[in-house]
Amino acid sequence: MSSLHTHRRGHLVYAARGVLSVRTERGTSIVPANRIAWTPAEFAHRHRAHGDTDMRIVFLPPSLSRLMPERPAVFTASGLTREIVLSLTGTRDHDRAARARLHRVLVDDLREASEQPLQLPEPRDDRLRAVARLLYETPSDNTSLADLGHMIGAGARTLSRLFHTELGMTFYEWRTQIRIHHALLLLADGHDITHVAHACGWSNPSGFITAFTTLVGTTPGRYRTGRDPD
Incomplete structure (x- = not known):
């Protein structure tokens, strides 16, 4: 388990394999492979991997973070979301413009996705x-x-x-x-x-x-x- 920490940018965490848990003061979110978790900027949290887990993290610029919830949330990860996250966190070296386009499509897809009741309040x-x-x-x-x-x-x-x-x-x-x-x-x-x-x-x-x-x-x-x- 990671120690309690914060980031200056909001981020998405996804388990390409296995299960993650994300804990904040709001509670604990469980993130299996068909879900993706959002944590806003400056929100104290810790991650924990369970089993053989491949964790992927995507940081969003402030302009896109403002379109996301102001609290931690878990969303359904569509096939498009999964492929964008894997592309952004893989070995391919995207230029800045390409990354910006992928980030925009990712946020658009998540805004259409339903939030999932996998956060256990503390x-x-x-x-x-x-x-x-x-x-x-x-x-x-x-x-x-x-x-x-x-x-x-x-x-x-x-x-x-x-x-x-x-x-x-x-x-x-x-x-x-x-x-x-x-x-x-x-x-x-x-x-x-x-x-x-x-x-x-x-x-x-x-x-x-x-x-x-x-x-x-x-x-x-x-x-x-x-x-x-x-």
Whole structure:
């Protein structure tokens, strides 16, 4: 994992192979090979590669960065986006005019792309942080919110309200995101789907496949073999 750092220019990070995670004060983004992550200029962050990962970074000039979100975001990486990033970060030596054209097309393509819900927000309230620590350590834990609250000394109603007001989702939606994040990393390490499903809290693979496909946009099997979704 890299240390916490900033850049003077906003940048895009893409995993040509493997999985990346990008952590900022807003939370952690998981970036599999069909996604691309945006981090604005001067936004403190750290990258981490999971498995055999080929990380590519593209810095954007301020004139184009202004067209991107003012916060970290994850986008679907189209075939065009992928090819432009690989070209800009490959061995071919583009002149300045060619690079500028590619940057413009890349930003235009991303502005047409949909943002993806693969960023796990970081809790700020101490009670939510305590719940988060328990689930980060054991994503398969199926303990109810009421029982988790009892363990940390907080009521279920209070915790439920905090999840809504601070993180913008229910406890169960947030726990599913934690599990899918963990699943992406296990799949990148080569684990089979049944093992990943059980390790992430699903009693059978079918429920896991449904949840994974809803969030990631492709099935675990297609993701694991590097195939694009239909």
